[in-house]
Amino acid sequence: MSRTTLQGMSEAPGPAVPGREQPLAPVTISVVIPVYNEEPNVVELHDRLAGVLGAEAEFIFVDDGSTDGTHARLAELAMLDPRMRVICFRRNFGQTAALAAGIDHARGELIVPMDGDLQNDPRDIPRLLAKLDEGYDVVSGWRRKRQDPLHRRIPSQVANRLISAISGVRLHDYGCSLKAYRRDVLADVRLYGEMHRFVPIYASWQGARVAEIPVDHHPRTRGKSNYGIERTFKVVLDLIVVKFLSSYSTKPIYVFGGFGMLSLTLAFLLGCVTLYLKLAHIRDFVATPLPLLVAMLALVGFLAILMGLVAELMVRTYYESQGKRTYAIRDIEGFR
Numbered sequence: 001m002s003r004t005t006l007q008g009m010s011e012a013p014g015p016a017v018p019g020r021e022q023p024l025a026p027v028t029i030s031v032v033i034p035v036y037n038e039e040p041n042v043v044e045l046h047d048r049l050a051g052v053l054g055a056e057a058e059f060i061f062v063d064d065g066s067t068d069g070t071h072a073r074l075a076e077l078a079m080l081d082p083r084m085r086v087i088c089f090r091r092n093f094g095q096t097a098a099l100a101a102g103i104d105h106a107r108g109e110l111i112v113p114m115d116g117d118l119q120n121d122p123r124d125i126p127r128l129l130a131k132l133d134e135g136y137d138v139v140s141g142w143r144r145k146r147q148d149p150l151h152r153r154i155p156s157q158v159a160n161r162l163i164s165a166i167s168g169v170r171l172h173d174y175g176c177s178l179k180a181y182r183r184d185v186l187a188d189v190r191l192y193g194e195m196h197r198f199v200p201i202y203a204s205w206q207g208a209r210v211a212e213i214p215v216d217h218h219p220r221t222r223g224k225s226n227y228g229i230e231r232t233f234k235v236v237l238d239l240i241v242v243k244f245l246s247s248y249s250t251k252p253i254y255v256f257g258g259f260g261m262l263s264l265t266l267a268f269l270l271g272c273v274t275l276y277l278k279l280a281h282i283r284d285f286v287a288t289p290l291p292l293l294v295a296m297l298a299l300v301g302f303l304a305i306l307m308g309l310v311a312e313l314m315v316r317t318y319y320e321s322q323g324k325r326t327y328a329i330r331d332i333e334g335f336r
Contacts, residue, residue, distance in 0.1 A: 028109055029057040031125070032102030034095050035074075035116035036064040042073050045118055050081065052122045060085045060102045061116070065092035096196040103186055111181045113196075119147065120178040121216040128180035128213065137185045137208035138200050140171050141178035141215035148219075159235045166243050167201045171212050174198070178215055182208075194234045198242050205246065250315060256308030263301030270294045 031049060035042060042061065049059055063071045063086065071088050078084040087101050099113055110129060114120040124141065131139040146153055156175050164170045174197045181199070185208040189199060200210050248255045274290040277283040285291050 027056065027058045027107040029053060029125075029129070030060055030102075030106035030108035030111050031057060031122075032060045032062065032099060032106060032111060032113045033116045034062045034064055034098030034102065034113075035066065035070055036092060036095075036098075037066045037068045037070060038116045039066070039069045039073055041116060041118050042070060043077065045116055045122075046077050046081070046084070048118075048122045050083075052125060055083070058083050058085055058107060060087065060106060062086075062098040062102045063088045064094065064098040065089045094194065096191045096194055099196045099199075100191040106183070109183050111183060111186065113177055113179055113181075115177045117220050119218050119220055120176075121218065124178060124215040125180070127215070128178070131211055131213055132180055132182065134211075135209065136211040137182045138203045138210045139180045140173070140200050140210065140212045141176040142171070142173045142212050143176050143217040144172075144214040145217060146173075147217050159239075163198075163201075163235075163239055163242075166239060167198075167204075167246065169201050169204045169210060171200060171210070173212075174200070176215065176217075194238055195241070197235070198238065201242060201246070250319075252311035252315060253308035256304045256311060260301040260304030260308065263297045263304060267294045267297035267301060270297065 031053070033045065038045075046059065049057075053059075059081075061074050061084070063074060071086070074084070074086045074088075078086050085105065087098075087105060089098065089101075102113070103111060110132065112125055112128065114122070114125075120141070128139045128141065146156075148156075156173075160172060160174050163174050177196075179200070181203065185203040185206055186199070188206060189202045191199070195202075200208075204210050244255065270290055271294045274285065274288065274294060277288065277290070278285060
C-alpha cells in the first residue's frame, strides 16, 4: 500500500449523485462486511466507510439471508454509491460462508473484512493498511479494550490462548473480524463451517507474515447480537480440525495408524494377561470380559490402520488430480 493511497483516504468523495456518470477508479481495497439482520446499522456503517476510504475502495456487503429490511437498505445504498456491491444469500449460511463469498467477489489487492454491527471502527482501516506496508501479509485487529459483557470476554480470552498455543500463531484476539489481508495469501484458502476466525492460521501455513495491532471497539447500541455461548463449543471443535489440518493434512496415516497401533498394542497386552490368568488357573476365559475386549481392540486397530490407508489415497487423489503442491514458494531467484 503506497503512502499516496493512504493520503487519498482522507479525501473520500461523497455518494454518487443519481443520474450523473462518475468514472470508477481502479479498486485496490475491498472491504467485506457480512451482515445478518443489521437494518439499523448498515446506513451508518456505509457513511463511516465512505468518510474514511476514497474511490480506490469498494464496499462488499454480504446479506446472509436477513429477514428484516437489511437488503432493502443495502439496495438503496448501492443505487447511490458506485463503490457499493451487495451479495444476497437465499438463506442464512453463516458468517464463514458470507466472508468466503465476499472474498471470492472482491476485486481489490487488499481485502479488509469487518463486522456490520458498528462495533468495529472504519477509522482503524488506514492503520491496518499502513502495517501491511511494513512488509506484512496479514494484519489482525486486537480489541484490547473490548466493549462486550464479561460472560463473552472470559471464554474468548481462554479460547484465544488455547488457539495460539496449539496453532503456533500468537494472536491476542482471533475473534476480531477487523483484519487486513493481501489477496495472494488468500488464494488457496477455503473456508468451511465456522472457520473464519482461523484465516490468519491458514494464511500463516502458506508462509504469510502475520502482525497484530490494537483497534477500537464500540459497544453494540442497535440491533441484536447473533452469537451465544454455544460459539465457545464450536471454537473447541474447530480447533481440533485446525490441529489435524496443520499437522496431518498430508500424512493422515500418522493419526489413524497411530491410533490403530495403540489399539493393537493394548489388545496384545490384554491378551497376554488373559492367557496368564488361564494358564495360572486364576480365571477362565468365560469368566472374564478380557477376551471380548481383546477382540474389540484388535478389530478397532485393524480398521483404524485401513482407514489411514484410505485417507492417504484420498490425500494423493486430492493433490494430484488438481495439480496442487504440498509446498508454497515465496520467491525464486537465479533460474534462467
